[in-house]
Amino acid sequence: MEPHQHDEKCKEVFTLLSDYLNLELPPEACQEIEAHITGCQPCIDFAESLRKTVDLCRRYRPAELPTPLGRQAKTQLLEAYARMLAARGGK
């Protein structure tokens, strides 16, 4: 078995991990990463921690909600929309 190219390959994986998780890497690069990760527990653990981070970010929504638009604000928006439709119709 070839000696484990830990530092060099791990750094490469570390650099490309988001592109890999986003499926934005060419197939050859993916295969290289997978070939390395399969035999490298630190990279597996790190990749898993980043994947979970991404998953949390995607599911995260602030608990804060906007105050529902008041009547005046809604009227202002409706009027702007009506003006836009009227101007477009007049062209």
Place this chain on the structure above:
Amino acid sequence: MTQDQAHYNRKEKWQKRNWALQRDIEIELARQLIAGEPAAFDRFVEYFHAKIFHYSWLMCGQREDAEEVAQETLLKVFENTEQLREPQKIRSWVFRIAKNACLMKRRKSIFAPSRELSLDEFMPAKNRDGDQVRIEIADWSLLPEGEVMRSEMRELLERAIRELPETYRAVILLRDMEELSTQETAQILEVSDDVVKTRLHRARLAIRQKLDQYLRGHGVEGEAKQHGTAPAR
């Protein structure tokens, strides 16, 4: 391919299908808005108001600014709907307007200072134990998959996002929270695709590091563990 990665790929594909469905709804909404259909106005406000508010709140840092940005953005959308020639670009068009409105509201004092994040900051510490190289990392397997986000985790994540320099924060909000594509995010922020990819990776790493510190300090249930089986060279 590892089992975890195969699982992740399936999940990623499912998320993409879900995302495509959501996009279809938005495109139909945009078509109706452009066509001037009466019901479109209310549906559009209902759909986008909270989305714009959340982005603005995390970008501006203050609730009142975010409320104003959300209203200003909606106003610009309704004033300029005729400029939206391609309904499929509705989400990126709306967020581009929101991004510009946030810039106008910017109050530098409440932002993390603008700085570059370097990859080296996020490399996990490594140590040697006999012929093993280990990295210091929390036990992330204790964080259940798809768990309803606990308030503590939500607050931590929120703080980690807020502490990111603005340029990185904008990317992670658009790419991971709003699930815009790399190209769409690049167009909104007026940077190249490569810049988006670089900033996204570093933003994720910065957040990962904060979560890792938390998991090691408090743990979901357990303690930090050291991983690694790679023999030292």
